[in-house]
Amino acid sequence: MTTRFILSLGLVLGCAAPGMAAPQVAADIAPVHALVARVMAGVGAPALIVPPGASPHGHALRPSEAAALDRADVVFWIGEGLTPWLEDPIETLAGDAHVIELLGAGGSSVLAFREGLSFAANADDDHGHDDHAAEKGHDDHAHDDHAHDGADPHAWLDPANARAWLGVIAGELAERDPDNATLYAANATEAAAEIKALEADIAARLAAVRDVPYLVYHDAYQYFEARFGLVPTGALALGDAADPGPARIAALRDLARAEGIACVFTEPQFNSARVAAVFGDTARHGVLDPLGSRHAPGAALYPALIEDMAAALAECLGGR
Numbered sequence: 147m148t149t150r151f152i153l154s155l156g157l158v159l160g161c162a163a164p165g166m167a168a169p170q171v172a173a174d175i176a177p178v179h180a181l182v183a184r185v186m187a188g189v190g191a192p193a194l195i196v197p198p199g200a201s202p203h204g205h206a207l208r209p210s211e212a213a214a215l216d217r218a219d220v221v222f223w224i225g226e227g228l229t230p231w232l233e234d235p236i237e238t239l240a241g242d243a244h245v246i247e248l249l250g251a252g253g254s255s256v257l258a259f260r261e262g263l264s265f266a267a268n269a270d271d272d273h274g275h276d277d278h279a280a281e282k283g284h285d286d287h288a289h290d291d292h293a294h295d296g297a298d299p300h301a302w303l304d305p306a307n308a309r310a311w312l313g314v315i316a317g318e319l320a321e322r323d324p325d326n327a328t329l330y331a332a333n334a335t336e337a338a339a340e341i342k343a344l345e346a347d348i349a350a351r352l353a354a355v356r357d358v359p360y361l362v363y364h365d366a367y368q369y370f371e372a373r374f375g376l377v378p379t380g381a382l383a384l385g386d387a388a389d390p391g392p393a394r395i396a397a398l399r400d401l402a403r404a405e406g407i408a409c410v411f412t413e414p415q416f417n418s419a420r421v422a423a424v425f426g427d428t429a430r431h432g433v434l435d436p437l438g439s440r441h442a443p444g445a446a447l448y449p450a451l452i453e454d455m456a457a458a459l460a461e462c463l464g465g466r
């Protein structure tokens with residue numbers, strides 16, 4: 147076979163590629179997956195690693211998820227602060243992929259973990275401060291050393307970060323797949339404009355309830371709160387630890403009475419009947435879903451989850 151033939155064969159194959167050679171992309175959690183799906187619209191679809199309903203703080207990789215990592219040319223993830231268990235699989239399975247940690251990406255605004263939210267009601271919390279334990283049950287491979295001393299990883303709940311990441315995602319994909327660079331950029335610009343408009347709606351909607359005190363399930367929401375000027379009073383769970391014990395919940399109920407807490411927000415995976423029973427007539431009960439777990443994974447999930455958060459806060463804090 148002559149060199150010339152190999153060269154022309156390469157050219158022929160190269161010419162056949164555009165449109166067919168969508169890069170294989172994997173994303174860690176549903177909100178990140180949604181942003182990537184939005185940027186890839188018209189080219190391909192990313193794989194989702196942490197399935198709906200699973201906690202990113204502790205999840206055991208399934209074979210299909212491992213295979214998606216193995217196939218990936220590009221991996222987008224928040225970083226090991228959110229999913230410490232995912233660091234090794236990314237290294238071993240996606241070693242040849244381009245891996246982008248969004249928490250460290252240009253344009254992200256990153257907040258340090260806050261300590262104040264868990265306040266003093268911690269008598270029964272000897273299991274507290276292991277941020278990366280599973281939210282349901284304990285997780286022995288948790289990396290306790292990362293707890294509370296780094297960046298708060300729940301950064302996707304600031305829509306401004308989502309907008310910045312759309313640009314990062316489009317840029318990375320364009321590098322891997324230059325033929326579709328224009329489409330990636332256009333998708334990212336359009337999605338960022340949609341999110342920006344949503345932010346304006348939400349800011350207007352939440353303006354009336356900004357000063358209403360509330361409790362959250364776990365301290366995951368400071369990015370959203372900082373963006374929209376809300377001020378929570380406390381969190382039921384310390385860090386991302388296991389469910390709060392009865393003594394802590396009772397102490398929080400006393401605090402709720404003393405501080406005039408209007409609302410207690412749990413999350414979809416938490417047994418909220420327990421909270422409703424404890425807080426009863428002291429405070430209203432709402433649900434915040436930081437992962438958009440009631441929505442099907444896909445491009446529409448991100449705006450839907452931000453919209454849901456705003457609706458839950460406006461309804462419960464507004465007393466409607």
Ligand SMILES: [Zn+2]
Pocket residue numbers: 203300364365366386
């Ligand atoms: Zn969390």
